Amino acid sequence: MNPKTTAAILLSAALLLSGCERTPGTDEPKATKGSPVQNAVRSTNSPGAPTEVVRIPGGRFQMGDSQETDAKPHPVTVSAFFMDKILVTQEQYEKAMGENPSRWKGGRNPVEQVRWSDAVKFCNKRSELEGLRPCYDLKTWKCDFDGDGYRLPTEAEWEYACRAGTSTAYFFGDDPAKLGDYGWFDKNSGGHPRPVGQKQPNAWGLFDMCGNLWEWCNDFYGVDYYNASPVADPKGPDAGSTKVVRGGAWRFSAERCRAGYRYNENPGYADVCFGYDIYGFRCVRKVTGATK
Numbered sequence: 001m002n003p004k005t006t007a008a009i010l011l012s013a014a015l016l017l018s019g020c021e022r023t024p025g026t027d028e029p030k031a032t033k034g035s036p037v038q039n040a041v042r043s044t045n046s047p048g049a050p051t052e053v054v055r056i057p058g059g060r061f062q063m064g065d066s067q068e069t070d071a072k073p074h075p076v077t078v079s080a081f082f083m084d085k086i087l088v089t090q091e092q093y094e095k096a097m098g099e100n101p102s103r104w105k106g107g108r109n110p111v112e113q114v115r116w117s118d119a120v121k122f123c124n125k126r127s128e129l130e131g132l133r134p135c136y137d138l139k140t141w142k143c144d145f146d147g148d149g150y151r152l153p154t155e156a157e158w159e160y161a162c163r164a165g166t167s168t169a170y171f172f173g174d175d176p177a178k179l180g181d182y183g184w185f186d187k188n189s190g191g192h193p194r195p196v197g198q199k200q201p202n203a204w205g206l207f208d209m210c211g212n213l214w215e216w217c218n219d220f221y222g223v224d225y226y227n228a229s230p231v232a233d234p235k236g237p238d239a240g241s242t243k244v245v246r247g248g249a250w251r252f253s254a255e256r257c258r259a260g261y262r263y264n265e266n267p268g269y270a271d272v273c274f275g276y277d278i279y280g281f282r283c284v285r286k287v288t289g290a291t292k
């Protein structure tokens, strides 16, 4: 048996034990799609390079994409929040966490191979470093939305911020041929993620919302969730087996980069679960009394 085969067997065994669903390195993630899943403010002392956050105004929008079976358009209102202009970079992540799990190394590259659980641990650490109250309980993985610290955006916040007041397929219109001006996807990425902030931002100053890396959201994925979700600040189903990711990534088609396109992935709570080089994240935090 060659070492590669042995490694593959050991890996499969580890995955079976842990309940992880896939082996890393496969092409398209096999997360289910369309079928029920079981079950401008500067943040002054961010770790690493200072990251600017944008104040996203509260408002109402039509969430969803009529071309998708799991994204029925429906009205949603979102309260104001702050959001990172850029994806969390490797420099920023390493400075806070003391490690860099990324496959494609570079300080200004977005951190990848981060699981949902890694992303929320970073959110808590960043909150502590900035003297804010961490939002996540790392035993239950629950998010305290009252905390003034960093967290992942809800799926609704993410789409609302991505659309930036637009109702077209992309925040720059309906024509996928223009995507190259705004994001990195399979046709222009060269086969790997790219440094953050190189393409044009959306109208609210957010970079890389389309493409580069899928972005972890706080919500569990629910294929039917839009049929029953509350209008005001929906936060996703109470439980589920996968978490929502949004926005497409460097090795996915333009279609996956549409503002309303939903995707989902195993959160990787256990250490033996792997991160993939297509997932990254950006943080949000609430607008508190002093900043309202």
Ligand SMILES: [Ca+2]
Residues within 6 Å of the ligand: 208, 209, 210, 211, 212, 213, 214, 215, 246, 247, 248
């Ligand atoms: Ca993105």
